[in-house]
Amino acid sequence: MTVDLLVIGGGMAGLTAAATAATAGARVLVAEKGDHTGGSAVYAGYAWTAPTVDVLREVNPDGDQALGARLVDGFPGGVEWIRSLGVDCRPAVTVLGYGRGHQFDTNHYIARCEQRIKEHGGQVLTRTRVTSLLSSGAAVTGATLRLPDGSTQQVDARWTLLATGGYQGDPDLRASLIHPRARDIELRGNPWSTGDGLRLGQAAGAAFGTDGAGFYGHLIPAGVPLSDPSLYVDLALYFSQHSLLFNLDGERFIDETLGDHLTTIALVHQPQARGLLVADAAAYRDHITQSYVEGAPKLDRFALASRRGARCAVAHSLDELDDMPPSGATPARRSGRRSRPSTAR
Ligand SMILES: Cc1cc2nc3c(=O)[nH]c(=O)nc-3n(C[C@H](O)[C@H](O)[C@H](O)COP(=O)(O)OP(=O)(O)OC[C@H]3O[C@@H](n4cnc5c(N)ncnc54)[C@H](O)[C@@H]3O)c2cc1C
Structure with a gap:
């Protein structure tokens, strides 16, 4: 089989690239x-991001500056692209306090991308795993696919795109690339x-980003x-930037106002990767x-966590708060509004 563009991974990134290339006339798989x-x-x-490059730098200080600028500058065009597929993108709202973005039905978008690819003669195969890349000299020239029936198929491609997402599903990679505690x-x-894209890319001689680049969680x-x-x-404790987070030694270890996504990375490095919020x-x-x-829709995240069995409690006075063990490991005693500790991971 020969195509112009072979896309490995049918997530948001891969389908967007494939639909864009198919629209421009490429033969896509x-x-x-x-x-x-x-x-x-x-x-x-x-669909959201920071409204300006400066805000992005503030909330993601270690991010790649050039990519960040591409993201912010390209964002309006991205929203237009989603709308061009007939997917409703609601008016802009504030997201997580600092971002701006548009609500849209991602499943509708995925279906529309697939439709666009097929309308232009392309193919989308599921339950099909890419096991290795093909190369000629220094160039990648396609890949070997394992089809649902277990057989293999070689695809020659002018361009090959690795769009396999992250490595969150592999405990060993989490442990080696993030922190040993990230395994669990x-x-x-x-x-x-x-992490298939990472392995495929490295096997083809590609370099892998910077050490300690963190993760999104x-x-x-x-x-x-x-x-x-x-x-x-x-269940995500997005509100942690308005709380105090202590490690199991009872110490604070980060400025929580930086944002839940950065606090999360910092917590992985703390004892047992657990804390008291x-x-x-x-x-x-x-x-x-x-x-x-x-x-x-509004949601009481404390009540939901409590219902789901989280170890959390309400203290009605500073004395009651004082009585709580450092791990916060006490069941809810009474309802109240004074102060709301909950364990977090
Ligand atoms: C709960 C949750 C809520 C989120 N909400 C938002 C939000 O509102 N807005 C936002 O912007 N972002 C949000 N995100 C993040 C966003 O969903 C992701 O950043 C985005 O979907 C990543 O897309 P991707 O295509 O890069 O990777 P992925 O979605 O991981 O897709 C990669 C695909 O590659 C496939 N694949 C892997 N290995 C192979 C292989 N060897 N061969 C073939 N295929 C392979 C995988 O099966 C997968 O389908 C959210 C994430 C989560 C988990």
């Missing part, structure tokens, strides 16, 4: 390892992104299984029980 396309985008709901952190994303209540993907968003009545009223994105 998308190989997706999972039993459906979409990757982690099936859990997402907003809960998976909050699609299970098929296991959010705090979640410790000990609460994320078995149901609808909990990925509902303490919020007061104002944070409960103004953030914990409010929408994390303007316009989204």
Whole structure:
């Protein structure tokens, strides 16, 4: 089989690239390892980013500056592209306090990308895993696919795109590339992104980013299984920037106001990768029980975590707060509004 563009991975990135190339007249093949396309985008709901490069730098200080500028500058064009496929992109709202973005139906978008690829003669194969890249000298010239029936197929391609997502589904890579304690952190994303693109790229001689580049994640209540993907968003403790986070030695270790995504990376380096999150009545009223994105349904995240078995408690006075063990490991005693500690991971 010969194509212009072979896309490895049918998530948001791969399908967007494939649909764009197909629209421009390229013959495209998308190989997706999972039993459906979409990757982690099936859990997402907003196209968003920081409104300016300066804000992006503030919230993601170690990020690649050039890529950040491309993201912010290219964002309006990206929204136009989504709309051009007939997918509704709602008016802009504030996201997680600092971002701006548009709600849209990601599953509709994925379906429309696939439709666009097929309309232009392209193919999207699911349950098809790329096992190795083909090369000629220093050039990558395609890949070998393992099809659902176990047979293999060689695809020659003028361009080959690695769009296999991250390595969140591989505990060994999490342990070696993030921190040994990251081996046991809960998976909050699609299970098929296991670093295949990283391995394929390195086998073809590619270099791999900077050490300690971190990861994208959010705090979640410790000990609460994320078995149901609808909990990925509902159980995330996005409000942690309005709280205090202590490690198991009772010490603070980061400026929580930097944002939950950075606090999460820092917590992995703390004992047992667990902490005690303490919020007061104002944070409960103004953030914990409010929408994390303007316009989204309100949800009491403390109550949900408690219902799901998180070790959390309400103290009605500073004396009661004092009585709590450093791990915060006490069950909820009474309802109240004074102060709301909960364990976080
Ligand atoms: C709960 C949750 C909510 C989110 N909400 C938002 C949001 O509102 N807005 C936002 O912008 N972002 C959001 N994100 C992040 C966003 O979903 C991801 O950044 C994005 O979907 C990543 O897309 P991707 O295509 O790069 O990777 P992935 O989604 O990981 O897709 C990679 C694909 O490659 C496939 N693959 C892997 N290895 C192989 C192989 N060897 N051969 C073939 N296929 C392979 C995988 O099966 C997968 O389908 C959210 C993420 C989560 C988990």
